[in-house]
Amino acid sequence: MYILTLFVRLWGLVDMAIEIFLVPMESVPHSDFPAHTEVRGKHTDLSLDPGMVRSGTLRYSNGSHGVAMIEADQTYLDTVAADPDVTRLATSQNLDEVLTAGQANAVKTIFEGAFIPGQFINAGDTRRQVIRGLVGMFLFSQRMSGRLGDGWKERAQARGMTLDSTWAEFPVALQSELIDVRNSFGWTNVDLGVNASSTMRDILQAVSQRFENAPIVICGVEV
Amino acid sequence: MAYGQNRSQVASDSFPSSIDANWTDGPGPSDVYVWVAAGDVEPQFISTHSLEKRTGEAYANDQYSVITIGNMSDGSMAAAARMQSLGGCYMGYISTASDVYRVSEMDDNTTTINTLASLADPGTEIPLSAGETLTIECEGTELRCGSNGGGSDVEKVNTTDATYSAGDPGFWGFNPTSTDGSSVSAWEGGDISASLSSAGLRPQAVL
Numbered sequence: 001m002y003i004l005t006l007f008v009r010l011w012g013l014v015d016m017a018i019e020i021f022l023v024p025m026e027s028v029p030h031s032d033f034p035a036h037t038e039v040r041g042k043h044t045d046l047s048l049d050p051g052m053v054r055s056g057t058l059r060y061s062n063g064s065h066g067v068a069m070i071e072a073d074q075t076y077l078d079t080v081a082a083d084p085d086v087t088r089l090a091t092s093q094n095l096d097e098v099l100t101a102g103q104a105n106a107v108k109t110i111f112e113g114a115f116i117p118g119q120f121i122n123a124g125d126t127r128r129q130v131i132r133g134l135v136g137m138f139l140f141s142q143r144m145s146g147r148l149g150d151g152w153k154e155r156a157q158a159r160g161m162t163l164d165s166t167w168a169e170f171p172v173a174l175q176s177e178l179i180d181v182r183n184s185f186g187w188t189n190v191d192l193g194v195n196a197s198s199t200m201r202d203i204l205q206a207v208s209q210r211f212e213n214a215p216i217v218i219c220g221v222e223v
Numbered sequence: 224m225a226y227g228q229n230r231s232q233v234a235s236d237s238f239p240s241s242i243d244a245n246w247t248d249g250p251g252p253s254d255v256y257v258w259v260a261a262g263d264v265e266p267q268f269i270s271t272h273s274l275e276k277r278t279g280e281a282y283a284n285d286q287y288s289v290i291t292i293g294n295m296s297d298g299s300m301a302a303a304a305r306m307q308s309l310g311g312c313y314m315g316y317i318s319t320a321s322d323v324y325r326v327s328e329m330d331d332n333t334t335t336i337n338t339l340a341s342l343a344d345p346g347t348e349i350p351l352s353a354g355e356t357l358t359i360e361c362e363g364t365e366l367r368c369g370s371n372g373g374g375s376d377v378e379k380v381n382t383t384d385a386t387y388s389a390g391d392p393g394f395w396g397f398n399p400t401s402t403d404g405s406s407v408s409a410w411e412g413g414d415i416s417a418s419l420s421s422a423g424l425r426p427q428a429v430l
Contacts, residue, residue: 018430030339032299032320033397039330039340046323046344056343056382062330092430128430139364139385146311146386150330184388217365219326219343219382222429 016053018221019077020095020131022087022110023068025059041068043080051076056219060138062150065114067135069218089134090127095223099125115153117163117201120208129212131223136211137204143181163201167194178203185210224415226360226367226378230287232413233280245279249310249393274329276306276393283414287360288315288392292351293408295319298398300405301327302359304412305390313387314339314395315359315368319405322350324379326359326368328386329395342366343382349373353408361387362415 023041030036031047041057051073057066067089070080081088087110099107101123107130108118120133144152156174167175182192192206216223234245277288288302301314316327316339324347330338349372351357356376360367364385369378392412398405 018428027338032318032323036397037338039338044341044344046346047321052346054344054346057341058383059340059342062340095430135383139383142385143388146307146388217381217383219345220380220428 015074016071017074017077018069018071018092019081020089020091020218020223021068021070021080022065022089022114022134023057023080024085025057025062025064025066027062041066042085043083044068044070049076049079054219056221058135058138058216058218060114060116060141061145061153063154065116067131067138067218069221069223071221089131090223095128095131096126099123099127099130112163115157115163117204117208119201120205128223132214132216133208133212135216135223136208136214139211140181140185140204140207143184144177147177147181161200163204164199166196167198167203168196170200224362224365224417226369226381227376229416230360230413231416232411233282234277234413235409235411236277237409238407243279245277246393247276247278247391249274249276249306249395273397274303274306274310274312274393274395276303276391277410277412278391282391282412283416284389285362285415285417286392287358287413287415288394289356289358289411290394290407291356291409292353293406294353295351295405298396298405300357300397300407301395302357303329303393303395304359304361305387306393307387307390311387312390312393312395313359313361313366313384315357315370316395317351317357317370319350322348324349324368324370326366326380326382326384328384342384343368343380345380347379349379360415 025039026042027037027039030038031045039062044055044057046052053071055070057068059066080086104121104123107121111118121130141153194203286304288304290302297319299318301316303312303314306312310329312329314327314329316325325341326343328340328342351372355372356370358369364383366384367378367381369376394407394410396405
């Protein structure tokens with residue numbers, strides 16, 4: 001079956017497509033060297049299916065979710081989309097489609113369940129804008145991970161922080177790190193508009209708005 | 224910035240003798256590696272995985288790192304950049320088991336350095352041979368991996384990540400066996416400077 005699939009793909013008889021997903025991150029034995037641990041977006045391992053061409057993942061954190069770009073034949077992409085752990089965010093054909101109110105509300109619900117603020121999503125936004133805003137929050141979280149260690153978000157949650165926790169409630173050390181990360185992106189508080197009553201939700205939304213019009217590249221594919 | 228542009232070399236090392244004070248051992252579960260005379264003395268990874276960080280000079284946040292393959296027999300190797308004090312870094316990585324290139328991030332872990340986050344897998348399988356190079360460039364949140372494997376030095380994959388904004392360049396290697404394994408024969412690292420004529424990030428596909 002593998003040989004047949006490969007033959008069909010090489011002869012261009014199967015359409016390859018690029019799609020964007022929200023996937024859970026997983027820690028698995030490294031595909032080449034099982035003694036090592038590999039962290040990757042679920043379904044992005046190219047050895048999983050001969051119909052895969054390339055993949056990349058932009059992480060929220062190693063222990064939560066990531067935005068995954070997968071180029072593969074449509075059969076594989078549909079298999080990925082059918083996984084209840086996965087949300088298909090866009091295809092290459094519908095990236096600039098405008099979300100309906102129902103679609104926007106559905107995505108908000110999915111995001112909120114993953115500790116991702118969803119209030120920045122509105123009917124009338126394109127899928128491209130949503131993905132860029134989402135990626136912006138993920139990049140900010142990555143920078144926090146680089147400073148505080150991976151899992152900072154999960155540790156904060158374990159200590160009772162929610163998306164509705166306010167700046168005034170954050171530990172001083174967390175406030176300091178957030179300021180340093182803001183500065184590392186070249187922003188000022190004028191850019192983000194954070195005050196003592198701002199919530200983590202407000203902060204991440206302000207961050208997402210900085211990226212809504214900025215192209216993002218994942219494994220050579222620009223969104 | 225396109226791959227290979229605006230590089231300014233800060234240092235290079237052909238390892239004419241045992242590793243010197245310009246390098247700092249990264250964290251790992253055992254001795255870093257074994258030096259083996261092969262013409263010059265090359266860092267060779269045997270029965271371990273090890274990380275070397277170039278600390279003899281100061282590097283800009285936007286930087287590159289290039290390794291030249293000495294021997295490619297078993298395990299995996301990477302050119303590393305923005306290495307942190309506890310070992311976290313970005314890597315342009317290749318595995319001998321599958322000849323797969325990846326852009327990876329090494330988890331900043333105090334006890335082991337064997338958790339790799341795969342950020343971009345372009346599906347390119349080009350085996351690297353002795354004398355060929357593997358490169359990682361970090362510019363802002365853009366990561367670019369390239370190699371001259373199979374021909375001229377070109378970009379093989381680019382992607383985006385923001386975990387590390389600064390650090391030191393270096394290299395990483397892993398060899399699961401106790402026999403002679405993969406080695407690095409030379410290393411080069413430096414800064415990437417902004418250019419008024421920057422071409423910007425060049426994706427391979429635009430959706």
